[in-house]
Amino acid sequence: MRQVGIIGLGKMGYNLALNMIDNDILVFGYDKFINKDLIENSKLVVLTKLQDLVTSLARPRVIWMMVPSGETTENLIDELGRMLSPNDIIIDGGNSRYTDTIRRYKYLKEFDISLVDCGTSGGVNGARYGASLMVGGDLEVVKSISWLFESLAIKDGYAYIGESGSGHFVKMVHNGIEYGMMQAIGEGFDLLEHSHYELNYKDVARVWANGSIIQGLLMDVTLSALSKDEKLTSIAGRIDDSGEGQWTIEEALKLKVSIPVIAASLFARYKSRDDLLFSEKIVASMRNEFGGHKVYKKK
Numbered sequence: 001m002r003q004v005g006i007i008g009l010g011k012m013g014y015n016l017a018l019n020m021i022d023n024d025i026l027v028f029g030y031d032k033f034i035n036k037d038l039i040e041n042s043k044l045v046v047l048t049k050l051q052d053l054v055t056s057l058a059r060p061r062v063i064w065m066m067v068p069s070g071e072t073t074e075n076l077i078d079e080l081g082r083m084l085s086p087n088d089i090i091i092d093g094g095n096s097r098y099t100d101t102i103r104r105y106k107y108l109k110e111f112d113i114s115l116v117d118c119g120t121s122g123g124v125n126g127a128r129y130g131a132s133l134m135v136g137g138d139l140e141v142v143k144s145i146s147w148l149f150e151s152l153a154i155k156d157g158y159a160y161i162g163e164s165g166s167g168h169f170v171k172m173v174h175n176g177i178e179y180g181m182m183q184a185i186g187e188g189f190d191l192l193e194h195s196h197y198e199l200n201y202k203d204v205a206r207v208w209a210n211g212s213i214i215q216g217l218l219m220d221v222t223l224s225a226l227s228k229d230e231k232l233t234s235i236a237g238r239i240d241d242s243g244e245g246q247w248t249i250e251e252a253l254k255l256k257v258s259i260p261v262i263a264a265s266l267f268a269r270y271k272s273r274d275d276l277l278f279s280e281k282i283v284a285s286m287r288n289e290f291g292g293h294k295v296y297k298k299k
Contacts, residue, residue: 001024001025001026002024002025002026002147002148003025003026003027003028003057003058003062004020004025004026004027004028004057004062004063004064004148005027005028005029005030005053005054005056005057005061005062005063005064006020006027006028006029006030006063006064006065006066007029007030007031007050007053007063007064007065007066007067007076008031008065008066008067008094009029009030009031009034009035009046009066010031010066011124011127012066012093012120012124012127013029013031013064013066013067013127014029014035015124015125015127015128016064016066016093016120016127016128016131016152017029017044018044018128019127019128019129019130019131019151019152020148020151020152021043021044023151023152025148025151026045027043027044027045028045028047028053028056028057029044029045029046029047029053030046030047030048030049030050030052030053031046034046034048050079050080050083051083054080054083054084059085059087059088060085060087060088060089061084061085061088061089062088062089062091062145062148063080063084063088063089063090063091064091064093064118064148065077065090065091065092065093065094066093066094066120067094068094069094069095069096069097069100069242069243070096073092073094073096073100073104074100074104077090077092077104077107077108077115080113081107081108081111081113084111084113085113086111086112086113087112087113087114088113088114089113089114089115089116089141089144089145090108090113090114090115090116091115091116091117091118091145091148092104092115092116092117092118092168093118093120094120095119095168095171095172095175095242095243095244096117096168097168097172097243097247098117098165098166098168098169098172099165101115101117101136101164101165101167101168102164102165105117105137105164105165114137114138114141115137115164116135116136116137116138116141116142116145116167117135117136117137117164117165117166117167117168118133118134118135118136118149118167119133119134119135119161119167119168119170119171119172119174120132120133120171121133121134121171121174122154122157122217123217123221126154127152129154130152130153130154130155130157131152131153131154131157132153132154132157132158133149133152133153133157133158133159134159134161134166134167134170134171134174135149135158135159135160135161135167136160136161136162136163136164136165136166136167136168136169136170137163137164137167138163138164139160142160143160146160169251171244172244172247172248172251173248173251175244175245175248176244176245176248176249176259176262177262178218179241179245179248179262179265179266179269180261180262180264180265181218182218182265183261183264183265183268184261185214185218185219185222189201189204189222192204200230201226201230201231202223202226202227202230205219205222205223205226206223208222209222209223237272238272238273239268239269239272239273240269240273241266241269241270245262245265245266245269246266248262249262249263249266284296
């Protein structure tokens with residue numbers, strides 16, 4: 001039976017592990033913070049030490065990392081570099097910056113350990129039942145584990161993209177596009193909300209999600225959210241970002257490529273966290289000073 005180790009058993013990692021198990025893969029899992037429910041899943045072998053996961057796997061080992069980008073990934077790569085053996089393979093399935101991936105790939109090469117970068121999309125449901133996978137790394141290495149990507153991906157949802165870093169680069173651009181599409185949907189519903197019509201947003205989302213030009217996963221999840229709370233009264237309009245939008249814009253600046261929609265969508269997320277509204281106060285003050293326009297006093 002084929003074996004895979006998976007590090008990071010959060011929502012994405014755990015569902016990828018279950019997807020692997022459904023495809024007759026023996027999965028050894030490790031996470032610093034173990035959920036008791038995971039241990040009760042007899043088909044997933046959950047280990048409490050990273051070294052135990054490494055020693056449990058048959059060589060050449062295949063280890064899939066599904067952990068936060070940045071320092072967590074950096075530290076984990078460093079640890080695994082000291083534990084693994086030549087010809088072992090690490091797959092970074094998280095949202096690492098592609099330049100970091102290239103650097104880590106070169107570092108692990110010194111130990112004859114291969115790093116494969118896998119941009120993973122499709123959300124939790126995709127991880128569980130069929131993801132979209134954008135894979136970069138040495139072609140022969142990726143070919144040797146293509147069975148894994150083909151098992152996890154939805155039909156036509158896996159592609160070998162190219163050399164090291166390319167999978168994460170393509171996923172970064174994908175996430176930038178996602179920012180723009182989500183912002184457009186949000187702005188569209190904002191316009192509906194400010195119209196004089198009494199609209200049922202669940203019905204609007206249902207129609208847009210079925211057969212329209214803008215149908216797709218983002219409309220499906222919009223419909224799901226509005227079905228639970230049509231006016232979204234239970235949530236605040238604060239939007240976080242995990243870095244990929246900023247990286248996409250930085251690359252566009254470097255390459256002198258115009259991506260105004262993606263840039264505007266990231267700035268809209270920044271603005272959603274602005275409680276001071278200082279720029280708006282400046283503009284209101286200017287209008288009052290040069291034209292005597294009304295200003296609204298803070299209550």
